Amino acid sequence: MGRDIDHLHHVGHVVSDMNEGLELYRRLGFRITPPAYPMLSPREGEPPRPFGAANTHANFRRNFVELVSCVRDGDPERIPSDAKLIPIQAPPEHLPRLTEAIRSTVAKIAACLARFQGLHILVFKTPDADAAAGRLSAEGVRHGGVSAVRRPVDTAQGPRVEALRFVELDSGAPEGVGSGHAPEGRLAIAENPTAELLEARLHMDHPNGAVDLVDAVLCVARAALPDVERRYATYLGRPARADGPARVFDLDGSRVTLVADTDLKAILPGERAPALPAFVAYAVAVRDASAARKILEENGFPLRVSASGDIFVPAAAALGAAIVFREVEGVKAG
Incomplete structure (x- = not known):
C-alpha cells in the first residue's frame, strides 16, 4: 500500500x-478566528445577504x-458581532448554479445536525493529492477527483488567499447525503499548504497550549x-x-x-456514541496538560x-x- x-x-x-460554538471554544482555551459568512445576492439586482454555511478555525x-454552522435566513441576530462578511x-x-451548490452544502450540514450536533468531518493530509487520488482509484475507492478551492487566510503580512487541493471520499454514502460522505460523515484528503503559508498564519498561540x-x-x-x-486501511494506505x-x-x-x-x-x-457510526472525539497535543487543566477547571x-491518562471534556459539555x-x-x- 502507498503511504501518501x-x-x-x-x-x-x-x-x-455559531455564537454558542465560539463561546465554547474560547472557554476551552482556543484562539478562534472571526467566523466567515458568505454573502450572496439571491437574485440579480438584490443586495447580498449572509447565505450558506459559516465557518471558523482553531489553527495549529x-x-x-x-467550527461549522448553517446560516439561517432572516435571523441577523445569530450572526456574531466579529463575523467577516465575504x-x-x-x-x-x-448565479442559479452557484446558489444551488450552496444550498446543497447547507442541506448536507442540516443532515449532519439532524443526526446529532458534534463531529461530522474528517480530512486527512497528503503531500500529493494527485498521487493519493490515483492510488484510491486503483484500489476501487470512489472519490470525486482532485478539486481546488481558494480561501482567505489571516497572516502576519495581512490577508492572503490559500489554494487548497483536495479529494472527496465517498464510500457507502447514504442516499441523499452526496459525495464526500461515508456513513460517519464527510471524508476527504487535502494537500499540504506551503510551509511559508503555514508559518505565516495567525491565531496559533492558544491559551490552553494546544499545538497540534x-x-x-x-x-x-x-x-x-x-x-x-x-x-x-485502504484510505490511509x-x-x-x-x-x-x-x-x-x-x-x-x-x-x-x-x-x-x-x-x-x-x-x-x-462517553456514548450519539449514533452509529459517529466521530465521537478528537485530541489535541498540548505543551503542558496541568496548565490546560487549570484553564478548563477555571472555566467550569x-x-x-x-x-x-489524558484529561478530556465530555461531549455533553x-x-x-x-x-x-x-x-x-x-x-x-x-
Missing part, C-alpha cells in the same frame, strides 16, 4: 449556533479544528468494526494496530482510532480522564464532541 497520507488535516465540529502549525461575486448567468490535532476517534457497531477497519480494545492507524505524529460502541467507555469513560468544565488534551513529549509544533 501523512497527518490529520482537520476535523469539523458542526454546531447549531500543521492543521486545524473547524461577498461572493458571480455573473448573473452563473493528533487523534480522531470513530465509534462503530461492533459487528461493523472489521469492515470499517478495512475501509480505513496502512494497517491498523491493536491498542487495548481499539484499533489504531498511526500517521506521522497523529492517529485515527476506531472503537466498537461496546468498548467506547473503556477508552473514554462515561467537568473533566474526566481517559484510559491512557462540549456541544456533542469529547475533546481530549494530550501532553505529548517532543510534539511537533511546526
Whole structure:
C-alpha cells in the first residue's frame, strides 16, 4: 500500500449556533478566528445577504479544528458581532448554479445536525493529492477527483488567499447525503499548504497550549468494526494496530482510532456514541496538560480522564464532541 497520507488535516465540529460554538471554544482555551459568512445576492439586482454555511478555525502549525454552522435566513441576530462578511461575486448567468451548490452544502450540514450536533468531518493530509487520488482509484475507492478551492487566510503580512487541493471520499454514502460522505460523515484528503503559508498564519498561540490535532476517534457497531477497519486501511494506505480494545492507524505524529460502541467507555469513560457510526472525539497535543487543566477547571468544565491518562471534556459539555488534551513529549509544533 502507498503511504501518501501523512497527518490529520482537520476535523469539523458542526454546531447549531455559531455564537454558542465560539463561546465554547474560547472557554476551552482556543484562539478562534472571526467566523466567515458568505454573502450572496439571491437574485440579480438584490443586495447580498449572509447565505450558506459559516465557518471558523482553531489553527495549529500543521492543521486545524473547524467550527461549522448553517446560516439561517432572516435571523441577523445569530450572526456574531466579529463575523467577516465575504461577498461572493458571480455573473448573473452563473448565479442559479452557484446558489444551488450552496444550498446543497447547507442541506448536507442540516443532515449532519439532524443526526446529532458534534463531529461530522474528517480530512486527512497528503503531500500529493494527485498521487493519493490515483492510488484510491486503483484500489476501487470512489472519490470525486482532485478539486481546488481558494480561501482567505489571516497572516502576519495581512490577508492572503490559500489554494487548497483536495479529494472527496465517498464510500457507502447514504442516499441523499452526496459525495464526500461515508456513513460517519464527510471524508476527504487535502494537500499540504506551503510551509511559508503555514508559518505565516495567525491565531496559533492558544491559551490552553494546544499545538497540534493528533487523534480522531470513530465509534462503530461492533459487528461493523472489521469492515470499517478495512475501509480505513485502504484510505490511509496502512494497517491498523491493536491498542487495548481499539484499533489504531498511526500517521506521522497523529492517529485515527476506531472503537466498537461496546468498548467506547473503556477508552473514554462515561462517553456514548450519539449514533452509529459517529466521530465521537478528537485530541489535541498540548505543551503542558496541568496548565490546560487549570484553564478548563477555571472555566467550569467537568473533566474526566481517559484510559491512557489524558484529561478530556465530555461531549455533553462540549456541544456533542469529547475533546481530549494530550501532553505529548517532543510534539511537533511546526
